[in-house]
Amino acid sequence: MSKAEYDVVAFKNVMIPMRDGVRLATDIYRPAMGAEVAEGRLPTVLERTPYNKERGDFPEKGNYFTRRGYVLAVQDCRGRFKSEGEFYGYRDDPPDGYDTVEWIAKQPWSDGKVGTMGTSYMGWVQSALALLNPPHLASMFPNVSIFNAGLHSVRHAGALEMRWFAWAFLRATDSKEAAADPAIAKALLEMRFDELITRWPIKRGQTPISLTPIYEEYAFDILTHSDYDEFWRRTGRGWMGDVEEYLDDHADVPMYYSGGWYDSYCRSTPEFYVKMSEAKKSPVKLIMGPWTHGDAAIFARTYSGDVDFGPDAAIDYNALRLRWFDQTLKGEDTDILKEPPIRIFVMGGGDSRRNKDGRLNHGGRWRHEKEWPLARTKYEKYYLHGGGGLSPEKPKEKSSSTSYVYDPDDPVPTIGGNLSTLLYILPMPEGYEAMEGLSNHEKMAVLNKPLAKIGAQDQVEAPDVYGAKPPYLPLSSRRDVLVFQTPPLKKDMEVTGPLHVELWASSSAVDTDFTAKLIDVHPPNEDYPNGYAMNLADSIIRARYRNSFEKAELMEPGAVYRFAIQPYPTSNLFKRGHRIRLDISSSNWPRFDINPNTGEPLGLSTTTVKAVNTIHHEAARPSHIVLPIIPG
DSSP states (O other), X not given: OOOOOOEEEEEEEEXXXXXXXXEEEEEEEEEEETTEEOOSOEXXXXXXXXXXXXXXXXXXXXXXXXXXXXXXXXXXXXXXXXXXXXXXXXXTHXXXXXXXXXXXXXXXXXXXXXXXXXXXXXXHHHHHHHTTOOTTEEEEEEESOOSBHHHHTSEETXXXXXXXXXXXXXXXHTSHHHHHOHHHHXXXXXXXXXXXXXXXXXXXXXXXXXXXXXXXXXXXXXXXXXXXXXXXXXXXXXXXXXXXXXXXXXXXXXXXXXXXXXXTTTTHHHHHHHHHHHHOSSOEEEEEESOOSOSHHHHTOSEEBTEEOOGGGOOOHHHHHHHHHHHHTSOOOOSTTTSOSEEEEEEOOSOOOBOTTSOEEOOEEEEEESSSSOTTXXXXXXXXXXXXXXXXXXXXXXXXXXXXXXXXXXXXXXXXXXXXXXXXXXXOOTTGGGGTTSOHHHHHHHHEEESSOOBBOBSBOOTTSTTOOTTOOBGXXXXXXXXXXXXXXXXXXXXXXXXEEEEEEEESSSSOEEEEEEEEEXXXXXXXXXXXXXXXXXXXXXXXXXXXXXXXXXOOTTOOEEEEEOOOOEEEEEOTTOEEEEEEESOOBTTBOOOOSSOSOTTTOOOOOOEEEEEEEETTEXXXXXXXXXXX
């Protein structure tokens, strides 16, 4: 791989013109010998961000890649920080990204090859510009990026992922309005999102976000556009994160997709690999680890949430990206294309004890694979049974069901899972004046606090769980959480791949939600006398979208319908003695927004009704989960 043999010279706030005349601020890090810029033409790696190009690890990446012979360009997205124009999430990123790639290729220091990298939004914008197929785009390394925002990211099978509503509120705090007016900044920084959503739904114009109209517009657009309509598909009026419908337009260049089993884009990342592998001729690769949402710092961890996966779980993420770009931009043989295209981390195999850092030792190991899903997978249905059983045996009863009451005013609290950016801002501390020298973005970074626990967690309420109430019992003890589990397993069982839950259900309401959560139940030991219920994957279906995400259809109360739920994929070894558990309910708050059960337009209903929801598990209506079991 390339060695660190250069010094770095940074050219700050180079204003790159877009086709409409707006200029975007870009920091360009160039290799140098001492204070003199190195001669010759070099490949460029581009990263575009709405999060301030001068913060955090962007300068660090400039140092890492530039010292190894790359020009690194880091750009503030339109309307953010030093860039001109107006910011509305994702809307202008395709043409802005295209224009930036082509501007770079024309510079005298560029060899004409541009690669892209970045995490989360910085992954989105790579897909955005690739949909316009810029001629000089030569390689991509999207990390935890979106494949279809309207179906399984911003909105999720009809529900709203609340992290995106929170994201809009957080972005308002470092908006240009906040930077220009201290009064607006103070109002936004004192806005408690965790308190606002106790009065759900939030009303337009009645919170400090209304002081930044474009951010409020975005927040209420994603809240109220519950149908998968033209708003999500549009390209002429701006892009909203739908790559799936425009695959033919996407650039055919080498692509490396990375993600984590507990990341908020866990479904999107393997889908990118599958669809791009089918549609494109260039090499496509995939790595999935046991991580939550983030970049190099997260990939260097051995844990996710409250669970540790052993020392092998951590990787050097910058070194991996360097191998990729050395191969695909410089043409050096790093052997990365000779390896099998997929690398996955199979979680599990540990002793289930508490380690020195206080986390459950779940263990795991890396493995290369040739395809996704794995060709040797045995898809096996595990059926729900009356009394809480879960087994490969199909139910024989002519009539069998379990009912519960879902109360929108008392939703099931979120404990762990595939979350990111579900944050709120702590109150300003005493000595607020001491923070006056910080920018609004820096203040927010100090005061940000997660609204819900992330990653792998024991499914037990606690004082630090949002919405939990004393005496802080297991979620399984709630009346509105149905538990179906196997007996202790007699042998190890690996589950790796996409998951599918099929429920036959009815409701007393015209609309409601059904949720599903797959859990690895560790048996009791001295460190965990009550065992440990470790969440693996979850999802939801909004009943009005049971037949189509494009057109809502209310239910007839009491009628039985089939519901398909697609939890995010996983890779986990259920050890002998563990149980496989499936929890069914109708809420997971604040991971997803609350269904009021009224059938009114979503995001606007000011009333709620309780629903009696019934899960059927009988011969003619065999509710089940399909587990992707790997033999041996």
